[in-house]
Amino acid sequence: MSSDRFEANKKHNPHSHALHKPGKRLMGKVPLRFVWKKVAGHGSRSPNANLNLTSYIDFLLVTVIFLLTTFNASGQVRVDDTIKLPFAENAEDVVDAPMVAVNSNTVFVDGQLAGSTRAIEELGRMQKVDELFVMLKSRRENWKTLQPDKPFPGVVILQIDENVPAIVVKSVFQTAAYAGYPNVSFMVQKTGGGAK
Amino acid sequence: MGGVDVGGDGGKKRATNADINMIPFIDLLMVTVAFLLITAVWVTNSRMNANAQIPGPPDPQQEVTPQTPEKILNVDIGEDEFTLTWKQGATVVSEVKVQKPTEPGDPPRYPDLAKKFETEWNANGGHKDPSDQKLDQAILHADNRLPFKEIVAVLDALYAPKREMKIGAKTEMIPVYNMTFSVR
Numbered sequence: 001m002s003s004d005r006f007e008a009n010k011k012h013n014p015h016s017h018a019l020h021k022p023g024k025r026l027m028g029k030v031p032l033r034f035v036w037k038k039v040a041g042h043g044s045r046s047p048n049a050n051l052n053l054t055s056y057i058d059f060l061l062v063t064v065i066f067l068l069t070t071f072n073a074s075g076q077v078r079v080d081d082t083i084k085l086p087f088a089e090n091a092e093d094v095v096d097a098p099m100v101a102v103n104s105n106t107v108f109v110d111g112q113l114a115g116s117t118r119a120i121e122e123l124g125r126m127q128k129v130d131e132l133f134v135m136l137k138s139r140r141e142n143w144k145t146l147q148p149d150k151p152f153p154g155v156v157i158l159q160i161d162e163n164v165p166a167i168v169v170k171s172v173f174q175t176a177a178y179a180g181y182p183n184v185s186f187m188v189q190k191t192g193g194g195a196k
Numbered sequence: 197m198g199g200v201d202v203g204g205d206g207g208k209k210r211a212t213n214a215d216i217n218m219i220p221f222i223d224l225l226m227v228t229v230a231f232l233l234i235t236a237v238w239v240t241n242s243r244m245n246a247n248a249q250i251p252g253p254p255d256p257q258q259e260v261t262p263q264t265p266e267k268i269l270n271v272d273i274g275e276d277e278f279t280l281t282w283k284q285g286a287t288v289v290s291e292v293k294v295q296k297p298t299e300p301g302d303p304p305r306y307p308d309l310a311k312k313f314e315t316e317w318n319a320n321g322g323h324k325d326p327s328d329q330k331l332d333q334a335i336l337h338a339d340n341r342l343p344f345k346e347i348v349a350v351l352d353a354l355y356a357p358k359r360e361m362k363i364g365a366k367t368e369m370i371p372v373y374n375m376t377f378s379v380r
Contacts, residue, residue, distance in 0.1 A: 053218055060225040067232035079241065086348040087303040090355035090371060091242030124340065126379070157243055160344050162303075167340035169347060170377050177248030185243035188348055191303075 079159055079187070080108070086162040088188040097155040097185070098139050100132065102164055102172055109135045120168045129175045136179035156181040244351050246375045267320055269373065272337040273350060278309055282320045289320060304349040310356035317357055317372045326360040326367060331374040338377070351375060 079085060082103040101108040107115040107129060114132040136156065144152060156176045160169055176184050265285040272279040276296050282289040294312050323330045334354055338347055355371040 053222065057218065057222060057225065060222065060229060064225055064228050064232070067229065067236070071232060071236065085241070086345040088242070088244060088348050088352040088355075090352055090358075091244050094241055094243050162343065162345035162348070164344045165340060166338040166342040166344065166347060169344055170338075170340075173246070173248065173377055174379065182248040184246045184248060186246065186348065186351070187241055187243050190242040 083161045085189045087191045091188050097157050099157050101159045103161050120171050126170050132175050133179050140180045154181045155183045157185045159187045269334040306353045310353035314357035326362045334373040334375050335378050
């Protein structure tokens, strides 16, 4: 019965072999099953997934707080551009102390002029640098008036250019010692251990 | 995403459930973390200790007991060799010479000298116990024209050997020597 009707239709419509009702063909070749399900309209879940970011933000906040509390700005000491610090491996962290900068021409204490390197060099013997001595001594007395109940640490940090001769180093060292700073530290750039 | 839910809309036109956009906040946190991590690596300036060995005012509480002078290591930086001399008062205990390398490099490095400092300390060092708070003294004799980087290279070698020292409840690794310059 049905085959009769089919044959009859075919006879009436010569284009029936080319025109027929379109099926679902879109992306029919995509091998992924879940994509095919979505395209076919059978999927139950929305393709927009909502990520829960709360735990991620918690983690980031904890990291930020940890880094901020452990952040140590003591190494971020400004070094004058005219000074090229020497390199060393076995060095410690910088502490908060008066800074004496020595380049090939001048001596500075915390950015203020405190003597001439050339003058020490020309004299050719160890000497007390008077201006440096006065400035360091006044700093020491200021510290003692501000904190009378604490013992004075007596630390001074020398930022000395790598090509400055030993006579200048020794003179500045002795001057600092005379001014009441027996613990003299030399600032260096650390090599090895991950940094530089 | 974060949001604020205040219950039903109560017949108002606008929705009362506001969505807070968390992305700029997360961005800010990420940038802060990156900044802090990178600047932590940047810290390269360090210091090397030295001591001028200035005697303090006499302590009236302490009894003066005649002490035998300690052994002190004298390091002489010569033209082409280092001389390491242990002296006890004016007596020379031992003397050792270390050849300077012909090519110390830039910055100069003296690994042989560092090894010698360690063997010398093992043989003659006086402060080896972790509870001992004092360090062995080294006196540096340097020529007046010697550049500072050479001094630092010798200092670096001097501070290479380390020992344990109890500081409070903790035990830390501390260089075995403490350096001072010779006054001459």
